[in-house]
Amino acid sequence: MVAQGVPAHADEEVSEPHEFTSMYTVEADPDMVVDDEDQPVPGEEGAWGTFDFRINSDEEVICYDIEFEGVTPPYESPARTATHIHEASADAFGPPRLAFPDPEDDGDGVLRSSGCMQGPFTTGVEDDEGNDTGEGFTLAQIEEDPESFYADTHTADFPDGAIRGQLWEVPMGGMETGGGGAADLFPSFLPGASR
Secondary structure, eight states: OOOTTOOOOTTOOOOOOSOOSEEEEEEEBGGGOBOTTSOBOOOOTTOEEEEEEEEETTTTEEEEEEEEESOOSOBOOSSSSSEEEEESOTTSOOOEEEEEOOOEEOSSSOEEEEEEEESSOOOSOBOTTSOBTTTTOOHHHHHHOGGGEEEEEOBSSOTTOSEEEEOEEEOOTTOOOOTTOGGGGSOTTSTTTTO
């Protein structure tokens, strides 16, 4: 059982819940990167990534499976980590709301990160009022409007983002979730599934 009300950061893991209230996927590429003035800028040519998210908004837990190819560390960001969910539409820049552990090379050249974390969430970035951009954020906000969120990662060579992509919801109808096997439930027709 996941403990309630315990602050969790990207470097702290919690157990995967037995069920989820929603699931999302992202196919990120270098052509979707936008700077903080909402202008398109190039990401890292040839790089791509997939972000798969499983949410239990009742327990405020998000589980993640992130995979990059062609992204060249070192990572760099003013946030606690460089791999995030931000709040903004596809053509705009927005503040980070969640900071995930940066994927690491698993020995075959693919960068991977997976686990679960529980709110309340912090990013290490302050807004204009001096509050952390994760403060007050809840996973229900993603469930209410997933298209208003994007996932990305930032590197020293691509500080605006090496790759980026908008969240879109994965249908849960008829799928069992939880039990540690949810990462395998993303259908093969999803973007990036055949890579």
